[in-house]
Amino acid sequence: MNLQSANLHFLLVCTEVYLDKNMKILIVDDFSTMRRIIKNLLRDLGFTNTAEADDGNTALPMLQSGNFDFLVTDWNMPGMNGIELLRAVRADERLKQMPVLMVTAEAKRDQIIEAAQAGVSGYVVKPFTAVALKEKIEKIFERVQPK
C-alpha cells in the first residue's frame, strides 16, 4: 500500500486489532446523510456488510431476524429512539450480548450515564471524527473478544 496516498484508509488501518471485517452491522439514524457518512466510514475501515434503518421500530425486527453482529445507533429519532432500542436489545434473550455503539448529538452528562446504565458498549458524540469512530469500535471488540 502506498503511504503517500491521502486516502483515509491508511490513517485508520495503521494499528490493527483483529476485527471480523465481514461482520454484519446495522446503522440506525433518522437522517439518511448521517447513515451514509457512517456507512462510508465503516467501509473505509473495511466493513462492507452493512444495513440501514431509520428508527428503532424498523431496526428491532431487522435485528431480531437478521443475524447482525453489531449495532450503531443514534439517540434522537422519531418513533422508537436509540435508548429505547438499546433497552429492547438488552431485554431480548437472543440479542442482549450484541455490542451497541451510540453515535449521537446528545451530550448531557445525565444522558451518557443513562446510556451506560442501559448497557451501551460505546458512546461517540457528534460531531465526530473517523479516528474516534475507529477507536471506539476497536475498543468494543477488544473487550468483547479478548485475544
Place this chain on the structure above:
Amino acid sequence: MALSKDPGQATAQQFEHSLKEHALQLVDYLESGNFSEAVLVVHAINQARDRGLYHEVGQLTRALHNAIVNFQIDTSHALGDRGEASRISDASDRLDYVVQLTDRAANRTMDLVESSAPMVADIGQEAAALSAEWARLQRREMAAEEFRDLSRRIGAFLTRTEQSASTVSTQLNDIMIAQDYQDLTGQVIKRVTTLVHDVEESLVSLVRMAGTVDRIAGIEHGEEGQAKKAPEKGEGPQMHADTREDVVSGQDEVDDLLSSLGF
C-alpha cells in the same frame, strides 16, 4: 408591532386608587352605622373593578387580535375564512426548505467524494507500484525487455493521471459550489429568527396585560408544574457546551465520564 410597554398599568393604578378612597368611605359609613350608604359604596367598588376588568380584557383581546393579524397565524381553519399562508406556516415551510437544501448539498458532496476517492486511491497504488519498478531500474536490475514494458506503463500512467487530476479538480470545484447552501439557508434562518423574536416580544406584552387583568380581578395562579424534560427524550445538539457543567464538550469528556463509570 410590539405592544406598548405596560398598557394596563394606568388602569390598575386607577382602580387601586379608587379602591383605597372607597375603602376609607366604607369604614366611615360602617362606623357611623350608615349601612345603606355602605352598601352603595360596596356597589361602587364592584363597578370600578368591573370597569377596569372590561377595559383590560378589551385591550387584551385587541392585542391578541393584532398579534394574530401581524403574524397571520393560520386561523383560516378555526375561523372559517380563507387566509393567505401565514408567517408562521411560511416559517415552517422555509425551515423545511433549509432541511431540503442541506440534505441535497450533503448528498451531492458525498456523491462527488465517492466518485473522486477511487481515482485518487488508484493513482496512489499505481504510483507506488511504478516507484518500486523505477528503483529496480536505477539499481540496474532491469532487463531491456522489462524496461520497454515499464516505459509503456509509465506513459499510460501519466496519461491516466492527467485525466484523473482534471476530473478530481472539477469535482473538488463542484464540492465547493455545493456549499452555497450556507448562504441561502443562512438568510432563511435569519428571517425565521426575526419572526421568533417578534412573536416572543408580543407574547411577553400579552402576558403582562393578562397580569393586569389578574391583578384587578384578584386572580391568583398556582404554580403549574413546569414541564420536566425526561432525559429519555433526545434533546439534540447542545448550545454553549463549553460553558455548561451538565454537558460534555467533546469526545474526550465522554471518554473521561465513561471511564469514571468503569468503562
